[in-house]
Amino acid sequence: MWFTGLSGAGKSTxxxxxxxxxxxxxxxxxxxxDGDDIRTFLSAGLTFTRADRDTNVRRIAYVARLLAKHGxxxxxxxxxxxxxxxxxxxxxxxxxxxxxxxxFVDASLETVTARDVKGLYKxxxxxxxxxxxGVSDPYEAPTAPELAVPSDREAxxxxxxRVVALLRELALVAEQ
Amino acid sequence: MWFTGLSGAGKSTxxxxxxxxxxxxxxxxxxxxDGDDIRTFLSAGLTFTRADRDTNVRRIAYVARLLAKHGxxxxxxxxxxxxxxxxxxxxxxxxxxxxxxxxFVDASLETVTARDVKGLYKxxxxxxxxxxxGVSDPYEAPTAPELAVPSDREAxxxxxxRVVALLRELALVAEQ
Numbered sequence: 001m002w003f004t005g006l007s008g009a010g011k012s013t014x015x016x017x018x019x020x021x022x023x024x025x026x027x028x029x030x031x032x033x034d035g036d037d038i039r040t041f042l043s044a045g046l047t048f049t050r051a052d053r054d055t056n057v058r059r060i061a062y063v064a065r066l067l068a069k070h071g072x073x074x075x076x077x078x079x080x081x082x083x084x085x086x087x088x089x090x091x092x093x094x095x096x097x098x099x100x101x102x103x104f105v106d107a108s109l110e111t112v113t114a115r116d117v118k119g120l121y122k123x124x125x126x127x128x129x130x131x132x133x134g135v136s137d138p139y140e141a142p143t144a145p146e147l148a149v150p151s152d153r154e155a156x157x158x159x160x161x162r163v164v165a166l167l168r169e170l171a172l173v174a175e176q
Numbered sequence: 177m178w179f180t181g182l183s184g185a186g187k188s189t190x191x192x193x194x195x196x197x198x199x200x201x202x203x204x205x206x207x208x209x210d211g212d213d214i215r216t217f218l219s220a221g222l223t224f225t226r227a228d229r230d231t232n233v234r235r236i237a238y239v240a241r242l243l244a245k246h247g248x249x250x251x252x253x254x255x256x257x258x259x260x261x262x263x264x265x266x267x268x269x270x271x272x273x274x275x276x277x278x279x280f281v282d283a284s285l286e287t288v289t290a291r292d293v294k295g296l297y298k299x300x301x302x303x304x305x306x307x308x309x310g311v312s313d314p315y316e317a318p319t320a321p322e323l324a325v326p327s328d329r330e331a332x333x334x335x336x337x338r339v340v341a342l343l344r345e346l347a348l349v350a351e352q
Contacts, residue, residue: 029245029246029247031242031245031246041234041235041238042218042235042238042239044231045221045231055220055221058217059217059218062217062218063218063239063242066207066239066242066243067242067243067246069205069207070205070207070243070246070247070248071205071246072246
């Protein structure tokens, strides 16, 4: 399950909330791969050019497939700004026999800029961070995600409940 | 379980033979991470300088820990030439609550050069491959591995049986 969206849209928050909510309802091991952590461990040295972003996304997807292969449910919280690359990792997951579920964590650029939890938008708008998604680099919003969550207009509890309902519907966690 | 040794010493062969041998004896999922494959997926662009080799080894170890965290038994077949780096990833594994077992796949440089399965030693000795372990780059042999396997003087079956016996002794697979 890949949570895609702008920086600050609430991808990690939602992924972790869903993980906590289903923890009791699934016997399957569960891993949350956070884009920021993954960069530290797998992609230090990569920049934010399109080629390097794609490499980063493919690496995360490779690790997710390895984990899924052995029965782990994997939630990835990472921007993954390019539609073509998301389509590619979806196809690779499906080819490996896994389900790929795209959750679009949809907060407007205005909202994430105003919130600016990590202070990055301010710096990006000042031109201090090149290739910043939504500011100086594109974000190609999903046109057909399995679920879109308007994280700037919906409470976290409600979003979490909708993702959990989807997981049950897809039989990725047990019905209760 | 990390299989370390020179290129061509038989690390992957032994790791895969052990995997096949214990497959029926363990209910745990099992993954063999091969250094060459991993480089393709996780470390494309890295060179064979000490810094880049260390980064590669740390990435493999990170992925191995992720898999081990969810109950997967992981066999890594990768040179990992530096003792200090092997000690570091051992410590990180132990800190994460996992067992780290080092298998030294010990074939002499003469043997692997004569065998030269991939034709790499010939090229390395001709100066065509910089930073080639054992030729133009160091290999720091383990001084206290959990097991040393003289792969140039012992049949694969015998080596496999010894690694399997160690796995049973460590209770990493069930007794039979």
